[in-house]
Amino acid sequence: MIKINQISKNYETVKALKNVSFTVDENELFGLIGSDGAGKTTLFRILTTLLLSNEGSATLNNINVKNDYKKVREIIGYMPGKFSLYQDLSVEENLNFFASVFNTTIEENYDLIADIYKQIEPFKTRIAGKLSGGMKQKLALSCALIHKPKILILDEPTTGVDAVSRMEFWQMLKRLQTKGITILVSTPYMDEAEMCDRVALIQNGEILSIDTPKGITNSFPYKLHAISADNKYQLIKDLRNHDNARTVFPFGNSVHFTTANNNLNEEELYNYLMTNNHTNISIIETTPNIEDCFMELMKPSRG
Amino acid sequence: MNNRKVEIKAVNLTKKYGKFIANDKLNFEVYKGEIFGFLGANGAGKTTAIRILCGLSKPTSGDITVSGFDVYKQTEEIKKNIGYMSQKFSLYEDLTIAENIELYGGIYGLSRKFIKERTNHLLEKLQIMEHKNTLISSLPLGWKQKLAFSVAIFHEPRIVFLDEPTGGVDPITRRQFWDLIYEASSQGITVFVTTHYMDEAEYCDRVSIMVDGRIEALDTPAVLKETYKVSNMNDVFIRIARPDFIINNE
Structure with missing residues (x-):
């Protein structure tokens, strides 16, 4: 469960987030939807303890992102928007590295990633930098999952990805949800809202609306x-x-x-x-x- | 459309990297003033083909002309007659709006007088006259993209190549961008565009869909939807790019 309470963040004169509040329920698949520059990445960096807010607070499974940041890091899996794996390590080496950082092994949590990792396993000796976009995305997701996180935070995992691969990625997320993981995912593609339990629409650092996809479309005020x-x-x-x-x-x-x-x-x-x-x-x-x-x-x- | 002037002609366009065939005998024609959607999954070979059509890379084989110029021998002529814009490369962030226009105009050898007149005209059209001396780095993404497109057609090219021009922008800006595309097309500029937004595929006059280096389909959106018996271009794309994929609403 993620609780975000009146978070604001400024970069010099730019107000990146203005009083943002919402809650993601346990085991919910929640989408944060907005275009580039809306504040999605800033919010995710605050939630993943990489950035401090100027005002407000947030907790993940009741652990405070500021005071208890080390504990937060243990329970989250984070996939940043920019591919952030080691380009000069192989697929398997990357996965082993992330597992070892969390004192675990690929074998221990193989069940959780099997579905995704199987698709790239034939290329496990390939250098990560030489993978195609879709394969990089699957490897990054496998690495974010290798320590069996309770909460998964994905920053624009489908940006620049073709329509079919996007759909496949959402099907993977749906399957992960059935394993009890709480998932917060951001996207600039409006059509992906339909795949979420609830969504928050964000623009210029402000939340425009929070509801189920159906709730949002039902409240459209015009014919x-x-x-x-x-x-x-x-x-x-x-x-x-x-x-x-x-x-x-x-x-x-x-x-x-x-x-x-x-x-x-x-x-x-x-x-x-x-x-x-x-x-x-x-x-x-x-x-x-x-x-x-x-x-x-x-x-x-x-x- | 067959009586229209052919602006791009590719016969058996092939590009190999060692054993890997990135473009496998592509055959297509693009007509003057047409909005031609060049679609395909990631890694299907779109960028390879675009680089060849822009004169930046030579094909392994095939007969290809762009605005009547040969892609093997006349790449300089091709570059003068086309405009190019992508999400990754467009404007210089540390120059102002006016400086960027001047730089591009200068590169294409336009006269100072022409550049000055057209700059004012352009800034008025985009309603950014008062931001003339603002650095690109401080502009909102939507403005940058509209400006980048306008700069790409500033020298009045015959063809403009747009490589995923609308990624990441808000839905209103995305639509304003397509207004500019329609306008350019109505003025006779041929538009060659790639996109991952399948609703944008519907805005194109004709669309080609590439899979694994080959063009698997090429027609108007209406005919493609009819052929594959689906209601939108997203489903056409899925049918062609991943025939074994089960579409949700079936």
């Missing part, structure tokens, strides 16, 4: 329509020029549209688009996803 037509760029421009337009965001194969009076007259809009020479027009009401909600929540601070 949302997905609009498509053949000429997408022209469609975006024309929708922005519509009198009743509130937000116009391209979204995959359609454009997500909310209206100022929250009451879309479909026939009127259809005719408006027809007048502007659009073809294959489709207007359907749709349910918002996390990305819609994130954009809605971040709008006021956009200036």
